[in-house]
Amino acid sequence: MNKIIGELDRSKMIYLISHINPDGDSIGSLVALGSTLKEIYKDKVILIKSDNIPRKFNFLTNIETLSDLNVLNNIRDNSVLITLDCGDISRIGEAYNYIDKFKKIINIDHHISNTNFGDINIIKSDASSTGEIVFDIIKENNLLLNKDIANALYTAISTDTGSFIYDNTTSKTHRIVAELLDYDIDKDKIIYEIYQNRSMEKTNIFIQAIKHLEFFSNNRIGITVITKKMMNETNAKSEDLDGIVEFIRDTDGVEIACVIKELENDKVKVSLRSKSRINVSEIAEIFSGGGHIRAAGYTIESNVEVAKNKVLKEIIKRLR
Amino acid sequence: MNKIIGELDRSKMIYLISHINPDGDSIGSLVALGSTLKEIYKDKVILIKSDNIPRKFNFLTNIETLSDLNVLNNIRDNSVLITLDCGDISRIGEAYNYIDKFKKIINIDHHISNTNFGDINIIKSDASSTGEIVFDIIKENNLLLNKDIANALYTAISTDTGSFIYDNTTSKTHRIVAELLDYDIDKDKIIYEIYQNRSMEKTNIFIQAIKHLEFFSNNRIGITVITKKMMNETNAKSEDLDGIVEFIRDTDGVEIACVIKELENDKVKVSLRSKSRINVSEIAEIFSGGGHIRAAGYTIESNVEVAKNKVLKEIIKRLR
Incomplete structure (x- = not known):
């Protein structure tokens, strides 16, 4: 020094x-x-x-x-x-x-x-x-x-x-x-x-995200979707989504957590977290994304529903 | 020693x-x-x-x-x-x-x-x-x-x-x-x-509680209600409610957080948290409860709606 x-x-x-x-x-x-x-x-x-x-x-x-x-x-x-x-x-x-x-x-x-x-x-x-x-x-x-x-x-x-x-x-x-x-x-x-001072925008987008949370494969997968409409209605910014995917991951039994965020009409961002066993960067790489074993993500051109079905299919493959 | x-x-x-x-x-x-x-x-x-x-x-x-x-x-x-x-x-x-x-x-x-x-x-x-x-x-x-x-x-x-x-x-x-x-x-x-291992029961009762969260008085009050039906449907125990009232309190602008839990058909438990200014034990004492400045509670014989209106009235008085 x-x-x-x-x-x-x-x-x-x-x-x-x-x-x-x-x-x-x-x-x-x-x-x-x-x-x-x-x-x-x-x-x-x-x-x-x-x-x-x-x-x-x-x-x-x-x-x-x-x-x-x-x-x-x-x-x-x-x-x-x-x-x-x-x-x-x-x-x-x-x-x-x-x-x-x-x-x-x-x-x-x-x-x-x-x-x-x-x-x-x-x-x-x-x-x-x-x-x-x-x-x-x-x-x-x-x-x-x-x-x-x-x-x-x-x-x-x-x-x-x-x-x-x-x-x-x-x-x-x-x-x-x-x-x-x-x-x-x-x-x-x-x-x-x-x-201890979460903004009202962050609170409201969290509530929206949690309302739309779904579990699959005997609760081993937790997924939620955040649409542009939800972002507009709550006046939330991207940074207000911090913590949502971790909230899902930290549920007992959940092995993979996923947040699908609509960026534009046919463009979505997918964030993945894994609790232990599964390498989510492998899934992200399939869709030209990247990351680490426990945290990865990617952006694809598709609507929210198609993106959800595609990522679910890849996750389920790896849970077997 | x-x-x-x-x-x-x-x-x-x-x-x-x-x-x-x-x-x-x-x-x-x-x-x-x-x-x-x-x-x-x-x-x-x-x-x-x-x-x-x-x-x-x-x-x-x-x-x-x-x-x-x-x-x-x-x-x-x-x-x-x-x-x-x-x-x-x-x-x-x-x-x-x-x-x-x-x-x-x-x-x-x-x-x-x-x-x-x-x-x-x-x-x-x-x-x-x-x-x-x-x-x-x-x-x-x-x-x-x-x-x-x-x-x-x-x-x-x-x-x-x-x-x-x-x-x-x-x-x-x-x-x-x-x-x-x-x-x-x-x-x-x-x-x-x-x-990082929240039970599915705790997750589900949290989601229910957050879905029913309401804000009053320009977001200075946050209240949610947890009914027996919600507890039964999620299979949650009392301890699974830990953290809900704090989640509400930790929202920017909220000065008083309140969770109203239905114990029996005409008996409810009210939990109060204050962020800084207001002494919630004063409100609890009105209803024969007690606690501290920032955390207090009481049980009353009434249905959920009546309990909510009563506590809201007392909180609003003190916000002025």
Whole structure:
């Protein structure tokens, strides 16, 4: 890490950015590292929002200091870009158009698939979150850690571990969080904003999706359909569908969960989750999609009913 | 604690019990303390189940060694009873009928309302869970801690903190859990059994409840009704209703959540939750019920519709 500090010392300006469709780790690690670097480098540090920031993260201190992409029109020579939680450089979105203007890129991430696109790469795939790596960087370099920064790191780690249930959660994760709680962070407020404040749009599309849930093959398959009409009537956005397929999967007996979302009249997106035995990426590949053993998806040109029958047929084949 | 060990040394037999309607902390702390004491006191130690144990805890080692209440028909002189996670002695259920046969009661609990009913009381209301207190007892007395016992303690602590989101979660809680994870516990299996394996009955009654969810007063009130017919059709038990009123409360804008459950034809149970401002125990008290500021309830003799109108009227009064 000392080489990073050396690099930052030599830079005219330091820009930080994280990935589009930002989640808690994207925003939290950005705000945390940005805030601690501002202590040293003051106005040399600029935090950039690659995308709109979900309202639920508005409680973070310094969130209002994030700059729009147009600040990139005036990048000075000898500037460095720090990317956070981006497995690939394309994850920074439209900011990629400005990439050649940077002297160096510092790539800080925990995704095992990271493409090492940086001039300096700090990739720790055993870290639960990029927030955990930022915590390490702060400790190793004796950078400032205060309540605001601890709030941002807790947000990053809590969200990327599903509140410490995902298998990326280690004893180290819990030890870091214990240390963050010692900063008297606003844990209850963070928990409320992140987990206990579901929007009415998300609530209503969830209700619609659950109303249309069907089980097949002795409850081993759970499928629901979300039509454009349902999305319009509830005023829901794509991100409001998060959690539906997992809700179905987490039912006792269900081995495969599936959500079929109508994108256009004859175009649907199919999301698949498997509990244990079945490799859903094999099913996704049949329809030119992809993913992992337990989570995969694809888009096909067909109406909802045809898509449902096709995916059901493939699932049933594999249940036998 | 040394006085406990002294007491146990002097006892003919050591019985352990926890509360009826057992949750993860009840079962986990019982199995953990029982297992570590068996290492020292062998057959002197008897673990008692005060109630049926939910299937989801079957993965715990030693869960099958728990004895039925009838083992209490042969209590020897000079025996001690350890109660775990019981705020009041009545929480041990029918085992209370045998209470006079014990020489001493050791009461280990974290509820602030604990009535100190024991001859020895180890009450730590700042502990997240009774599991956390058992961990301390094990460490202070150099008792055995192994993977099986760590599994049981993790189960206790994880469930009683809602996976580390409730405000009873402290930095100490996270430090203990870090140490438990160092025993290479079966975390993924525990998480699956506890959080990701919702029964079909619970799933179906949840769907029914959500279908009947209604919002009032500009979405500041969310109410649903669960009839006997719905319970029968889904084959659900009372415990399967856990989480429904919280799901309603956790909607953005909702200040009061309410679940009205039909018990008999003209008898209903009303559960209330408040997000912040309103004291729902005041509403419960009007109908001879009780509770806390944020969670309260009552039972009244009326049909579902009348009960709904009555509670709505009281809520609306307070929203103004």
